[in-house]
Amino acid sequence: MEHRVRIAQTGSPDVMSYESFEPPEPGPGEALVRHRVIGVNMIDTYHRSGLYPTPMPGTLGVEAAGVIERLGPQTSGLGLHEGQRVAYAAQTTGAYATVRSMPAERLVPLPDSVPDEVAAATLLKGLTVEVLVRRVHPVRFAEPVLLHAAAGGVGSLALQWLLHLGAKVIATVGSDAKAALVKEQGAEHIIVYTRDDFKAKVRDLYPEGVPVVYDSVGKATFEASLDCLSVRGLLVSYGNASGKPPPLDIGSLATRGSLFVTRPTLFSYTRTRAELLASANALFEMLAKGALKPHISRRFLLKDAADAHRALESRETTGQLLLLP
């Protein structure tokens, strides 16, 4: 019998229920993937809480690694075969399950060098980082960068990739324990932004401001992040961990020094299979050379997915969280 974690209404983690189900045969263009490891992402909590709309009732989750169990019709020419190890980072929900039918063209074949757990811990988050530091803004050697929530799932991978590029990273974190972790990874400056005014600290370090800020925290940091930028600087607002950022007065970008703001999502940068595979290859190269090391801090059974949500939302986690079917 197959199992999945469903919600029939939005709300607290209590709305999640673990149930059995009969998976449908894969349709045209689809592959049935047997999940070995499932990635937990902040976006899963947005789907559950209702911050991001998702079909209801529905199965949560957007990322997993596993094996192709069955290929549906019209799936040739993608370099996929039954029994193959694959992973995916999906725009649509359905990963909190023992098996799932996925559009085959969104499956990424896994090299032997990338174990299932590493794939589930890094595909969605690592592709996001590839997009952020190489394509949304190609970070230059010795460039000062402000990175929020640097001990988190995406944040810890972003920190490592930025350091690999030679950036001078100012990392913000929510606690001293997280500061110690980020220090170990080599961040140049660390600010505990739950205690200290990060805008003042950034201006102490760089009186002219920094050219780029990566902000996944949203509501709580958005305005002050803009205030950290140098003239013609770029705010990359890519998440809402504390809630949606406030509405933006475009005119304020002029008075603050002709600033740029972008709100990227992974999926607009991996729309085609070629873009998806190129991004994944860049990630796999970083993993293979040891420049990127996931920090899998906790594993939960799939049936206990609600506990993973509680941990993520209470800000007590670092690195990546996994669900085991």
Ligand SMILES: NC(=O)c1ccc[n+]([C@@H]2O[C@H](COP(=O)([O-])OP(=O)(O)OC[C@H]3O[C@@H](n4cnc5c(N)ncnc54)[C@H](OP(=O)(O)O)[C@@H]3O)[C@@H](O)[C@H]2O)c1
């Ligand atoms: N745009 C995209 O395509 C894309 C793709 C993937 C992820 N994201 C975004 O990237 C961010 C990180 O995702 P993740 O899955 O790796 O999660 P995560 O960073 O492991 O967890 C979220 C972190 O945000 C910080 N935070 C600040 N205020 C918070 C609050 N009020 N409640 C909860 N957390 C708060 C916490 O770190 P501190 O305690 O250190 O503050 C927390 O650990 C999320 O905002 C997510 O939406 C965006």
